Amino acid sequence: MNYFSSNFKLGILGGGQLGKMLLYNTRKFDIYTSVLEASNEAPCKIACDEFHLGDLMDYDAVYNFGKQVDVLTIEIENVNIKALEALEKEGVKVYPASKTLRTIQNKATQKLFYIDNHLPTAPFSRFAYTSEIKEAINHGGLTMPFVWKCAQFGYDGTGVKIVKTIDDLEGLPNVECIAENLVPFKNELAVIVARNASGNVKTYPVVEMEFHPEANQVEYVICPARIPEAVAKKAEEVALKTSEAYNHVGLLAVEMFQTQNDDILINEVAPRPHNSGHQTIEASYTSQFEQHIRAILNLPLGRTDSKVGGVMVNLVGAEGYSGDVVYENIETIMNMDGVTPHIYGKKQTRPFRKMGHVTIVNEDLAEARKIAEAVKKTIKVISK
Amino acid sequence: MNYFSSNFKLGILGGGQLGKMLLYNTRKFDIYTSVLEASNEAPCKIACDEFHLGDLMDYDAVYNFGKQVDVLTIEIENVNIKALEALEKEGVKVYPASKTLRTIQNKATQKLFYIDNHLPTAPFSRFAYTSEIKEAINHGGLTMPFVWKCAQFGYDGTGVKIVKTIDDLEGLPNVECIAENLVPFKNELAVIVARNASGNVKTYPVVEMEFHPEANQVEYVICPARIPEAVAKKAEEVALKTSEAYNHVGLLAVEMFQTQNDDILINEVAPRPHNSGHQTIEASYTSQFEQHIRAILNLPLGRTDSKVGGVMVNLVGAEGYSGDVVYENIETIMNMDGVTPHIYGKKQTRPFRKMGHVTIVNEDLAEARKIAEAVKKTIKVISK
Numbered sequence: 001m002n003y004f005s006s007n008f009k010l011g012i013l014g015g016g017q018l019g020k021m022l023l024y025n026t027r028k029f030d031i032y033t034s035v036l037e038a039s040n041e042a043p044c045k046i047a048c049d050e051f052h053l054g055d056l057m058d059y060d061a062v063y064n065f066g067k068q069v070d071v072l073t074i075e076i077e078n079v080n081i082k083a084l085e086a087l088e089k090e091g092v093k094v095y096p097a098s099k100t101l102r103t104i105q106n107k108a109t110q111k112l113f114y115i116d117n118h119l120p121t122a123p124f125s126r127f128a129y130t131s132e133i134k135e136a137i138n139h140g141g142l143t144m145p146f147v148w149k150c151a152q153f154g155y156d157g158t159g160v161k162i163v164k165t166i167d168d169l170e171g172l173p174n175v176e177c178i179a180e181n182l183v184p185f186k187n188e189l190a191v192i193v194a195r196n197a198s199g200n201v202k203t204y205p206v207v208e209m210e211f212h213p214e215a216n217q218v219e220y221v222i223c224p225a226r227i228p229e230a231v232a233k234k235a236e237e238v239a240l241k242t243s244e245a246y247n248h249v250g251l252l253a254v255e256m257f258q259t260q261n262d263d264i265l266i267n268e269v270a271p272r273p274h275n276s277g278h279q280t281i282e283a284s285y286t287s288q289f290e291q292h293i294r295a296i297l298n299l300p301l302g303r304t305d306s307k308v309g310g311v312m313v314n315l316v317g318a319e320g321y322s323g324d325v326v327y328e329n330i331e332t333i334m335n336m337d338g339v340t341p342h343i344y345g346k347k348q349t350r351p352f353r354k355m356g357h358v359t360i361v362n363e364d365l366a367e368a369r370k371i372a373e374a375v376k377k378t379i380k381v382i383s384k
Numbered sequence: 385m386n387y388f389s390s391n392f393k394l395g396i397l398g399g400g401q402l403g404k405m406l407l408y409n410t411r412k413f414d415i416y417t418s419v420l421e422a423s424n425e426a427p428c429k430i431a432c433d434e435f436h437l438g439d440l441m442d443y444d445a446v447y448n449f450g451k452q453v454d455v456l457t458i459e460i461e462n463v464n465i466k467a468l469e470a471l472e473k474e475g476v477k478v479y480p481a482s483k484t485l486r487t488i489q490n491k492a493t494q495k496l497f498y499i500d501n502h503l504p505t506a507p508f509s510r511f512a513y514t515s516e517i518k519e520a521i522n523h524g525g526l527t528m529p530f531v532w533k534c535a536q537f538g539y540d541g542t543g544v545k546i547v548k549t550i551d552d553l554e555g556l557p558n559v560e561c562i563a564e565n566l567v568p569f570k571n572e573l574a575v576i577v578a579r580n581a582s583g584n585v586k587t588y589p590v591v592e593m594e595f596h597p598e599a600n601q602v603e604y605v606i607c608p609a610r611i612p613e614a615v616a617k618k619a620e621e622v623a624l625k626t627s628e629a630y631n632h633v634g635l636l637a638v639e640m641f642q643t644q645n646d647d648i649l650i651n652e653v654a655p656r657p658h659n660s661g662h663q664t665i666e667a668s669y670t671s672q673f674e675q676h677i678r679a680i681l682n683l684p685l686g687r688t689d690s691k692v693g694g695v696m697v698n699l700v701g702a703e704g705y706s707g708d709v710v711y712e713n714i715e716t717i718m719n720m721d722g723v724t725p726h727i728y729g730k731k732q733t734r735p736f737r738k739m740g741h742v743t744i745v746n747e748d749l750a751e752a753r754k755i756a757e758a759v760k761k762t763i764k765v766i767s768k
Contacts, residue, residue: 004711005708005710005727005729005731020411024408028408028724028727029727030729046430046433047431285745290724299718325389327389334678334683338669338686339686340670342413343413345414
């Protein structure tokens with residue numbers, strides 16, 4: 001299929017920052033793009049050839065949109081899967097496949113998939129309703145502490161809570177959920193696997209993720225992870241096996257825990273470009289966004305090794321500020337060595353909202369990490 | 385001034401591929417952009433916030449456009465300078481300044497500027513009309529061979545001809561021109577100098593340009609140039625002095641010759657991102673496009689050193705083909721190590737038209753150069 005300067009159309013479900021960064025690469029390759037998105041102020045509003053407003057969870061919206069394109073991809077998992085199934089039957093190439101999304105969209109189903117495929121993951125119990133958890137605790141079938149996770153629609157740290165006492169259950173929505181063993185871990189890691197339709201596979205270097213204790217959001221992403229070679233290899237193997245099990249096309253970001261015993265357990269996956277891969281734009285031979293485009297168009301995959309060390313910090317709305325966004329001290333951080341801010345284009349900030357990220361690259365990873373800390377202390381996402 | 389997610393507006397005169405690549409970075413920083421361009425099918429058509437059709441050489445078009453923005457820049461030199469002068473008087477920040485453009489737009493004026501500022505350049509004579517050249521030759525005031533260059537509107541190798549015999553003058557337009565000494569040179573080099581409004585300066589590494597003998601277009605750009613350290617330093621010094629003389633803001637690409645004696649002579653300059661700097665996107669710590677944005681917004685400049693070796697080849701329309709473009713074998717080159725094609729988005733190809741470029745990066749520059757040759761032999765820009 002001739003993708004370049006032709007009649008080919010690529011559809012993207014979702015118009016947020018991940019889509020925006022995909023569009024850098026469709027522009028680079030002059031690939032015609034159509035975006036479906038609910039908000040008229042989304043980051044993807046410009047730089048795509050067609051921008052359509054619509055609800056991603058609505059069957060008709062997704063189906064009618066998908067009928068217009070040759071290849072359809074996502075930048076967010078919460079999309080109408082039945083519509084994707086219908087489109088697949090009619091010959092639209094959907095990547096990731098509806099089957100993959102169905103498995104991943106529900107955390108309980110996802111965890112069962114790992115068990116069924118002999119992939120390492122923390123033990124868990126599944127509940128139709130959060131209320132059933134109290135009973136399980138009282139009957140001794142479930143011990144605290146554990147990690148409560150809603151089965152559907154959690155994102156960016158929401159829908160996850162560490163439960164140490166019964167009181168911690170207060171206020172949690174009464175929905176389908178899982179209670180997962182609380183695994184004491186050394187590190188949170190991620191590996192992004194790229195796979196094209198022909199089955200060619202490449203993995204990115206293992207990255208390390210440092211989390212904000214309260215908001216449960218990533219603070220630093222460090223590439224490569226500062227872990228022993230043997231552990232990195234294990235993580236890579238688990239990620240590859242996971243990718244094979246899903247038979248996925250495109251990118252698969254596999255988030256894992258490195259336990260105290262240096263075992264690797266899968267936390268969860270995302271079948272699309274991922275926050276842990278943003279540093280690839282400046283640090284890698286091939287950005288994850290370019291790679292995702294290559295993969296879903298069945299083009300050859302690019303190199304995944306790094307040119308230089310990379311650290312990424314997220315720019316999230318500061319607590320106590322809501323309204324028209326101001327990036328305080330952004331000029332100061334732009335004076336720091338190897339620093340590039342990415343501003344997603346959301347006009348309104350609120351506490352913990354993902355407004356952008358900053359990548360720090362350096363031949364010396366320790367230096368990059370130091371500068372990243374200075375960046376974090378300096379720039380503040382506030383409001384007018 | 386607050387540029388990010390604010391009421392700030394950046395204007396770009398010209399909507400071609402240089403503007404397109406500037407827009408990658410304005411999107412990255414969420415800077416509001418307005419583009420003025422004559423063609424409704426220009427590469428900048430999408431990815432800017434406002435796209436205006438108009439003739440860049442027309443006073444009213446440029447003036448009315450410029451009145452709407454806070455900072456105005458160019459991606460092409462052929463713009464109405466009187467309009468820029470008027471805008472400058474009214475407080476619009478124009479970079480490069482109208483004064484700089486006035487000097488550069490006319491090759492004769494440009495050459496005189498170098499003489500006046502004691503900057504090294506090949507000797508030349510200036511003529512009001514090409515017809516005067518014959519007389520000069522007959523009176524012995526001008527010897528062949530020499531390089532004929534029209535004073536205005538030459539670009540991409542047009543308006544330049546090596547004159548070895550009087551017959552070579554046949555067919556040349558009867559316009560203001562210069563006859564420049566034909567200097568036997570070892571290499572054609574370029575240095576891009578970045579300078580922000582506060583006067584902070586950084587230079588990019590010296591690059592080497594290999595030219596196509598007939599079309600007078602660059603075939604390979606190699607970074608860093610494979611020349612002795614001492615010569616590179618000289619080239620950098622000449623570029624810096626040239627930048628100071630112009631007092632320019634933004635980027636200044638200084639093209640130079642390395643003579644047989646290893647002297648450095650200025651060929652010409654371009655006060656904007658330049659073809660010789662495209663490899664910076666993948667090879668440098670800061671792409672020339674991001675750097676130009678930083679410079680004209682008076683933000684701190686980013687690092688200009690390279691992460692890896694970089695070679696760029698231009699994608700020009702193959703001889704004998706005109707019409708809807710086809711990039712033959714583009715998938716094959718995308719399977720080569722460190723290769724990224726850039727497709728500008730022009731729908732129609734014709735012989736020697738600049739349709740895109742391909743960058744090859746590698747830790748080993750010699751390897752990159754080898755792969756670049758394979759790229760050049762493989763990809764062909766033809767028509768349906």
